[in-house]
Amino acid sequence: MKYKLWKYIDQFLFALINIGTILFISKFINEHEASNYIYVTTFTSLSLVVNAAFIISPTWYYCTNIERLKEYHSFNLLLLILSSIVVSIFIYTLMREKNLLLSINIFLLCLLFPLFDYLRRILYILKDEKKAGISSLLLVCLTLVSYVILKFIYNIEEYIYYISYLILSLFTSSLFILIKLTLKYEINFHIKTLFSPQKLKNYISLGKWSALSMLCFWISTQGIFIIFNNHISNQAFVISKVCLSFSSIIAIFFSAIENNLMPSLRKNIINKDFVNIEKIKVKYFKNGLIISILFTFISIVSYFLLYDFNYTALFILLMLCFYQAFSGLFKIYAYLLKSINNYNLLFYINLFCTIVILTLASILLDKNNYLISITVLIFGISTSILYKIALHFHLR
Incomplete structure (x- = not known):
């Protein structure tokens, strides 16, 4: 039980580093710099998605014990570095601002965020969730302290400094885990197992369909902030990102459930125990609906405790909370499609919805301050319904 608790703590803290930094920047930094910070960190989050699909997911599949982990660790690190280089080059070519300091920060952010994520997942395999939780707590504390010092002692507004100190915090926390892996588990970097x-x-x-599917999801929920950055005001841009961050506490709950639910679903699919699957679905919907309503209320109250009330923010937050709740509840159908190894179907659904919805949004919602929230909401609803339809026809 304590391992599961530490895993939940770690997952919450890791999500908090993304949500918390956005909230701090949007609250205390001027609108222009906050917009730039969100723009850069949203872009570099692509590296986290790519590495999660191509490195972290296969590691979970192939490295079920410490010996396999030792065999794959050096290869994983090499692949992570190479993929981060490719992603950072791709991102930099698309950036509207170009300078040496920014290029270095983009590469380091593309490298260190997925590296930290990979290392904490290794600790899950080793049943050392406590160390994962402590490392995420270290990351949160280092980032918070550095941001507070930058703003309230030195009164720094430039976004690049905040990104640089986030990178320093990621480096320190990753180094903490690497030292633990080396000293306690003797998991080291070896040339002979490098490639x-x-x-x-x-x-x-193993990872291609998952990566492509996650890429479509990223484009429609994160990349949209880049695509439509110049189509709405800075104020609406920042509000939309902050509201998405607040609503993400609903997504954290559903993500935590997925880690525990997938093994049970796979087992029931293999045994063709559809009666038990229905029981799992009913329990999932019941608990998910209760938590979604509770977290929506918490999100709205928390938002307006920190920010002045306005109807634009309220409507955006309500739409994004509904998106998180609806897509979270219907994710059970995506989990079932994954359980029968139908990752390619998930990709086709996500690709279709991404193309259609972004095209319609650019035509019908241009210059509308609700552009991002409406697009994200419709993407979540349409993909969720199509997951359910696809599963129905597959199991019929």
């Missing part, structure tokens, strides 16, 4: 064409082939085979 394997067969491992690369296996990783691509």
Whole structure:
């Protein structure tokens, strides 16, 4: 039980670093710099998505014990570095602002965020969730202290300094885990296990559909802030991102459930125990609905305790909370499609919805301050309904 509790603590703290930094920046930094901060960190979050699909997911599949972890660790680190370089180059070519300091920060952010995520997931495999929770707590505390010092002691407004100190916090926390892995588990970097064409082939085979599906999801929920950055005011842009961050506490709950639910669903699918699957679905919907309503209320109250009340923010927050709740509840159908290894179908659904919805949004909602929230909401509803329809026809 204590391992599960530490895992929940770690997942909450890791999500908090994304949500908390956005809230701090939007509350205490001027609108222009806050917009730039959100723009850069949203762009670099693409690296987290790519590495989660191509490295972290295959690691969970192939590395079920410490010996396998030792065999794959060096290869994983090399692949993570290479993918981060590719993603950071891609991001930098699309950035509206270009300078040496920014390029260095983009690369380090693209590298260190997925590195920290990978290292804390390794601790899950080793059943050392407590160390994962402590490392995430260290990251949150270091970032918070540095941001408070930058703003309230030195009164710094430039967003690049905040990104630099986030990078420093990620580096320190990652180093903490690496030292623990080396000293306690003797998981080291070895040249002889650095590269394997067969491992690369296996990783691509396992991760390609998941990566493509997650890429579509990222474009429609995060990349949209980049695509439509110049189509709405800075104020609406920042409000939309902050509201998405507040509503993300609902998503954290559903993500935590997924980690515990997937093994049970796979087992029931293999045994064709559809009666038990229905029982799981009923319990999932019941608990999910209660938590969604509670967290929506908490999100709204928390938002207006920190920010002045205005109807634009209220409507955006309500739409995004409804998106998180609706898509979270219907994710059970996505989990079931994953349980029957139908990752390619998830990709086709996400791709179709991404293309259609972004096209319609650019035509019908241009210059509308609700552009981002409406687009995200419709994407969540449409993909969720299509997951349910796809599963119905597959199991019929």
